[in-house]
Amino acid sequence: MSRTVDTRLADVRRLLGFARAVYEERARIAPGIAAATGLTPEGVELGFESLEQEASDAELRALVAGAEETRHVHVVLSANVFVAPLRALALARAAAERVTVRPSPRDPALAVALLQAAASAGEEAFEQVDDREVADLEAGEIHVYGRDATIATVRARVRPGVVVRGHAAGMGMAVVSLRADLDVAADALARDVVAFDQRGCLSPRVAIVRGNAARAGRFAEALHAALGSWEARVPRGRLLEDEGIDARRWRDAATFAGRVWGADRWAVALAAEGAALYVPPAGRHLTVVPASSDRAVAAAMAPLAGRIVAVGTDAPAEIAGLAPGHARLSALGAMQRPPLDGPVDRRPGRV
Amino acid sequence: MSRPCRREESDGLHARARAMVLAFERGHAMPEGFDALAVGLARFQARSVPGYGRLCAARGVDPDRAQRASDMPAVPTDAFKLAPVFAFDPGDARVTFRTSGTMLGARGAHAMRDVRTYDAAALVFGRVMLFHGLAPPVPVLVVGPSPGEAPDSSLTHMCALFARALAPEASVERTFFVREGALDVEGLRARVASLATAVPVVLLATSFALVHLLDALDGRALPLPPGSRVMQTGGFKGKSREVAPGELRREAARTLRVPERAILGEYGMTELSTQFWEATLVHQGARHGVYVEPPWARVVPVDPETLAPVAEGAVGIARIEDLANVDSAFAVLAQDRVRRVEGGFELLGRAADATPRGCSIALDEMLSSTNESG
Numbered sequence: 065m066s067r068t069v070d071t072r073l074a075d076v077r078r079l080l081g082f083a084r085a086v087y088e089e090r091a092r093i094a095p096g097i098a099a100a101t102g103l104t105p106e107g108v109e110l111g112f113e114s115l116e117q118e119a120s121d122a123e124l125r126a127l128v129a130g131a132e133e134t135r136h137v138h139v140v141l142s143a144n145v146f147v148a149p150l151r152a153l154a155l156a157r158a159a160a161e162r163v164t165v166r167p168s169p170r171d172p173a174l175a176v177a178l179l180q181a182a183a184s185a186g187e188e189a190f191e192q193v194d195d196r197e198v199a200d201l202e203a204g205e206i207h208v209y210g211r212d213a214t215i216a217t218v219r220a221r222v223r224p225g226v227v228v229r230g231h232a233a234g235m236g237m238a239v240v241s242l243r244a245d246l247d248v249a250a251d252a253l254a255r256d257v258v259a260f261d262q263r264g265c266l267s268p269r270v271a272i273v274r275g276n277a278a279r280a281g282r283f284a285e286a287l288h289a290a291l292g293s294w295e296a297r298v299p300r301g302r303l304l305e306d307e308g309i310d311a312r313r314w315r316d317a318a319t320f321a322g323r324v325w326g327a328d329r330w331a332v333a334l335a336a337e338g339a340a341l342y343v344p345p346a347g348r349h350l351t352v353v354p355a356s357s358d359r360a361v362a363a364a365m366a367p368l369a370g371r372i373v374a375v376g377t378d379a380p381a382e383i384a385g386l387a388p389g390h391a392r393l394s395a396l397g398a399m400q401r402p403p404l405d406g407p408v409d410r411r412p413g414r415v
Numbered sequence: 416m417s418r419p420c421r422r423e424e425s426d427g428l429h430a431r432a433r434a435m436v437l438a439f440e441r442g443h444a445m446p447e448g449f450d451a452l453a454v455g456l457a458r459f460q461a462r463s464v465p466g467y468g469r470l471c472a473a474r475g476v477d478p479d480r481a482q483r484a485s486d487m488p489a490v491p492t493d494a495f496k497l498a499p500v501f502a503f504d505p506g507d508a509r510v511t512f513r514t515s516g517t518m519l520g521a522r523g524a525h526a527m528r529d530v531r532t533y534d535a536a537a538l539v540f541g542r543v544m545l546f547h548g549l550a551p552p553v554p555v556l557v558v559g560p561s562p563g564e565a566p567d568s569s570l571t572h573m574c575a576l577f578a579r580a581l582a583p584e585a586s587v588e589r590t591f592f593v594r595e596g597a598l599d600v601e602g603l604r605a606r607v608a609s610l611a612t613a614v615p616v617v618l619l620a621t622s623f624a625l626v627h628l629l630d631a632l633d634g635r636a637l638p639l640p641p642g643s644r645v646m647q648t649g650g651f652k653g654k655s656r657e658v659a660p661g662e663l664r665r666e667a668a669r670t671l672r673v674p675e676r677a678i679l680g681e682y683g684m685t686e687l688s689t690q691f692w693e694a695t696l697v698h699q700g701a702r703h704g705v706y707v708e709p710p711w712a713r714v715v716p717v718d719p720e721t722l723a724p725v726a727e728g729a730v731g732i733a734r735i736e737d738l739a740n741v742d743s744a745f746a747v748l749a750q751d752r753v754r755r756v757e758g759g760f761e762l763l764g765r766a767a768d769a770t771p772r773g774c775s776i777a778l779d780e781m782l783s784s785t786n787e788s789g
Contacts (some may be wrong), residue, residue: 102772144773145773170772234775234776259776263772265774265775305719305720313493314486316473316494317493317494317497320466320469320470320500321498339497342496346775410692
């Protein structure tokens with residue numbers, strides 16, 4: 065079971081080659097992805113821009129270094145954005161010579177396409193298994209991508225000695241600095257919101273705007289305009305019934321508590337500094353909250369720290385000390401494309 | 416609206432609401448129609464509660480043109496956690512009830528300037544549905560904390576109200592049997608043992624407290640005098656093992672030696688001033704699981720997305736119109752699913768989440784926001 069680092073790097077690089085092949089042939093699987101995810105065709109195309117096809121040597125070395133080597137990894141894909149299987153397979157392949165994959169029953173397209181591309185190229189490391197009972201696994205690791213409840217269920221069923229690495233649901237946050245051009249920041253953030261119709265664990269749901277309420281209001285208005293512009297280019301897809309209900313509830317309660325821009329297709333709410341933060345549901349909804357100081361930024365993040373996977377900002381150096389240490393820090397507009405240097409979700413306690 | 420005018424208008428609306436309650440208690444015809452008072456409340460609240468004014472404006476609703484309660488939007492229960500939902504100066508709040516559930520640490524608050532309307536509504540309908548056929552003094556046993564221990568719980572307030580009405584002389588120690596968060600089983604057993612067998616009692620409990628009591632008794636009986644009745648309310652909120660309503664009722668009936676029909680479900684919320692009851696004690700044909708409203712409150716199942724009333728017999732989200740909510744929100748949108756049936760409405764609990772798409776955290780995963788009786 066001891067592959068050299070270079071072998072492991074080569075194994076992951078080959079996988080990126082399969083990703084490029086899938087990307088080239090994406091028109092074939094895009095309709096199925098649209099049907100499964102509810103995204104519009106334009107939304108699927110935008111989502112494909114987040115599919116990792118390239119990575120620097122340093123990034124891949126970091127990914128391999130962080131993957132503890134084992135004989136076999138079984139990957140359970142339950143709930144994810146549709147491009148997520150690539151990183152999941154890369155992490156598994158960095159760790160193991162043999163990778164079995166249970167694609168998401170709801171949205172199997174990209175995982176299946178990657179496995180088919182691998183098989184076509186003669187790669188034997190991967191195997192698709194649709195009905196593996198996790199309790200049958202005698203050794204190795206199980207990588208589960210899904211809700212807390214799904215991860216807990218898997219943990220409860222595995223044999224002693226089998227390591228379960230959970231990649232749970234989460235959310236993104238944005239911080240807009242005092243120096244930011246509000247229109248530029250709003251347009252960049254809108255891209256992060258629109259991708260996957262905000263259903264990713266990197267998707268921003270709250271934007272903290274340094275400054276007073278008036279500045280936060282101007283940003284909310286700019287974000288509303290930017291989301292409107294994105295809607296014209298990349299229309300939002302269908303929401304699940306639950307998502308629609310949550311959206312309605314959030315919009316009405318946010319209207320009661322403050323000001324809301326937008327309506328059915330997207331909405332931006334302005335909350336008061338220090339007020340209870342009402343995190344919106346997925347689907348292109350954001351809560352904007354002013355923060356008059358760095359301390360207020362940290363205070364706004366604190367109750368959500370365990371849920372924050374990513375922080376997008378125009379001023380990474382200023383924000384680094386305020387965001388949770390595990391959060392991926394990205395530029396606004398690039399939150400959905402973190403480097404392929406390890407898991408997206410770096411929150412502690414996931415093993 | 417100037418403050419004295421607002422107060423005067425509020426006082427007038429309280430008087431109209433209490434007149435309805437009083438008429439019901441006396442078996443008289445209602446002094447006015449439901450919609451007439453509802454529209455009066457809606458107009459007052461839209462002018463005096465800034466959030467409600469915004470909600471009306473966002474929906475394009477002009478309160479001055481409203482003809483019926485259903486013309487006006489309902490306030491989602493989440494709003495009580497986010498913003499003030501009261502039509503008076505904060506310093507005038509006589510009592511503030513708070514939800515047990517939180518939203519990222521914030522509890523919902525329902526402040527009241529004049530608690531008499533709440534008390535009248537709770538007591539009059541409680542007398543009809545729970546105390547039916549009992550003449551004070553009747554011992555009241557509360558498997559819950561006293562107002563001293565839980566001053567902001569609307570449920571505790573209601574229990575204390577019932578205790579004062581039925582057993583004015585009883586001390587706190589002889590009435591409330593959760594002390595410093597712990598169930599005093601032996602105290603309750605001793606109290607029950609001391610009761611005269613000829614006088615029935617009223618035992619009030621949350622569902623999880625009832626489970627704790629049954630677990631603590633571990634199969635031993637705690638026989639209540641004949642004619643006694645039991646109120647159970649609320650969900651389990653992770654505070655005890657979960658037991659299906661029918662099973663809990665059967666276990667409680669066996670342990671407390673009361674007929675199942677004398678165990679009544681109550682449905683209330685911190686955000687409301689009125690409670691709803693199962694009618695098995697007062698109506699021969701009534702069944703468990705069906706709750707009835709008094710004439711000053713309505714539960715309307717609505718489509719969760721359009722918020723329009725659903726077809727008769729269909730399941731919807733509960734839009735609760737409560738005319739005793741004078742200074743807050745006369746219409747509240749709960750998260751519970753309900754269905755109209757003959758004689759009342761069925762409470763079906765929260766909808767189970769559909770399989771989610773993506774890895775974005777779901778609202779319910781993030782918020783531990785239970786809004787039942789607090």
